[in-house]
Amino acid sequence: MESPAHQEAVTSEGVDMEAIMQQVAEHKGCGTTGDSGKSSCGSSAGESDLPPEIWEKVKNHPCYSEEAHHHFARMHVAVAPACNIQCNYCNRKYDCANESRPGVVSERLTPEQAAKKVVAVAATIPQMTVLGIAGPGDPLANPAKTFKTFELIAQTAPDIKLCLSTNGLALPEHVETIARYNVDHVTITINMIDPEIGAKIYPWIFYNHKRIEGVEAARILSEHQLRGLEMLTERGILCKVNSVMIPGVNDAHLIEVNKAVKARGAFLHNIMPLISAPEHGTVYGLTGQRGPSAQELKALQDACEGGANMMRHCRQCRADAVGLLGEDRSAEFTTEKIMDMEVNYDLEQRKAYQDAVELERVAKVEAKKEELQGLSGEDSDIKVLAAVATKGNGLINEHFGHAKEFQIYELSAAGSKFVGHRRVDLYCQGGFGDDTALETVIRAINDCHAVFVAKIGGCPKADLTKAGIEPVDEFAHEFIEKSAISWFKTYLQKVKSGEVAHFPRGDAEIRQGALISEGERKVCDGV
Ligand code: CLF
Ligand code: SF4
Secondary structure (H helix, E strand, O other): OOHHHHHHOOOOOOOOHHHHHHHHOOOOOEOOOOOHOOEOHHHHHHHHHHHHHHHHHHHHOOOOOOOOOHHHEEEEEEOOOOOOOOEEEOOOOOOOOOOOOOOOOOOOOOOHHHHHHHHHHHHHHHOEEEEEHHHHHHHHOOOHHHHHHHHHHHHOOOOOOOEEEEOOHHHHHHHHHHHHOOEEEEEEOOOOOOOOHOOOOOOOEEEEOOOHHHHHHHHHHHHHHHHHHHHHHHHEEEEEEEEEEEEEOOOOHHHHHHHHHHOOOOOEEEEEEEEOOOOHHHHHHHOOOOOOOOHHHHHHHHHHHHOOOOOOOOOOOOOOEOOOOOOOHHHHHHHHHHHHHOOOHHHHHHHHHHHHHHHHHHHHHHHHHHHHHHHOOOOOOEEEEEOOOOEOOOOOOEEEHHEEEEEEEEEEOOOOEEEEOOOOEEEOOOEEEEEEHHHHHHHOOOOOOOOEEOOOOHHHHHHHOOOEEEEEOOOOOOOHHHHHHHHHHHHHHHHOOOOOOOOOOOOOOOOOOOOOOOOEEEOOOOO
16 A cells, blocks of 8 residues: 555646656566566566466467567457446447557457357468457456357367456456366456545446445455456466556556555556547546656556566557457458358468467577677666567568557667557558658657668658657668667767767657547447
């Protein structure tokens, strides 16, 4: 729990940056955490950092392994419409903000339709390795539909990992069933462990056939979340905790949440920015509650390092998302289209594809290691952020103007680390560049010293340079981290020789609603 002095420091307007920065200063660094024998190097932990049995579980799960998210895809099926609680950041006509941005599901599916869709997607996208149920309500408030879907998929697509995301209220009563259906990855959204804070996030829960409000509701919810987490980890089920960072409400408190979930064996902690806008019709949207800036989010995530492993590559995806994290191919797989599809579910072909991906991944890791040797003995404390345009596979393979998001890496004498992503509006509009979009892209990556791209035109190059962000296209189609480390070595040399003066960059804006255009959204008819 927070001390009273600590609570005073949190204003209703702002993030408690002082408390967060104090935690950063106390950061103990990377080490082995004990529970499940896992490393605390965050979701970027690779094969050499994890016990073999854990690596087997995460190596092709795009959310549980940062490395995997460059290569492997997930899909969600929207079979769970009802919810048993109310969050102030959710409007029921939108899909679940636990596991998605407040976009909407295009269509809800029956378990049978969902199973058909999974097989059709898996046959078309061999890198699709995980099926998640994340809404649009709460999967465990719809247990019959959720578990029927898992049962059908286990029969027709046995190589696919099953994943579930829940608010946790109904979790304790379903833990045995989750284990029986071989659901090996469970996410619980835990935004607080202090019911007084919880009452500012959750107006009510529906429990034991009753609607319960206020602090009592938050107390019951928190107790169920933490007990459910313990019960799952005791059974060896890998658990991730999602938390929504709500400035002035639970920001600094999430450091306590991180400690509490680590103590109960959570494998990962995913702190996501609040998505809030009046047009979403949520309580927070209508009351003007803001989300965090990029710097505030990163400071909090940094403060939590050394506790439960940090996930930083979440895309807050829709409850019907399909594809690599950051891309959404759901429009290719509507129920109508699936009915007309010739589906050839070839297990051998899928395995061959995934073996080839594994070779590519190993090559990428080796290339990074080799480049890192050039930084050994480097004692500079300079840290910079770099933005990368990529279509996947860990390569710099996207044009600046075609990027819908940039991946962000922190570069230091210790090497490179994935620290986030920024959604942006498309700059290239087919033959011409959109200057307004360019301004928003620059604001979204304003904290970066460089942007790595496969190709870039003269105009955006000039504007980026003027804004102090170096456009780098000399590593087109090469591995991201190897290239970024190589660039950073040169940057450090230039700083040392006096050719370049190093200045910290400013803050950046987390763009809400970018990436998917309004035209692609369809409002569902509510829960
Ligand atoms: Fe889906 Fe969630 Fe499973 Fe992943 S998403 S149920 S764990 S398969 Fe992933 Fe999407 Fe973030 Fe969720 S990027 S919102 S963390
Ligand atoms: Fe919405 Fe999910 Fe919260 Fe339910 S648990 S109110 S669906 S965000």
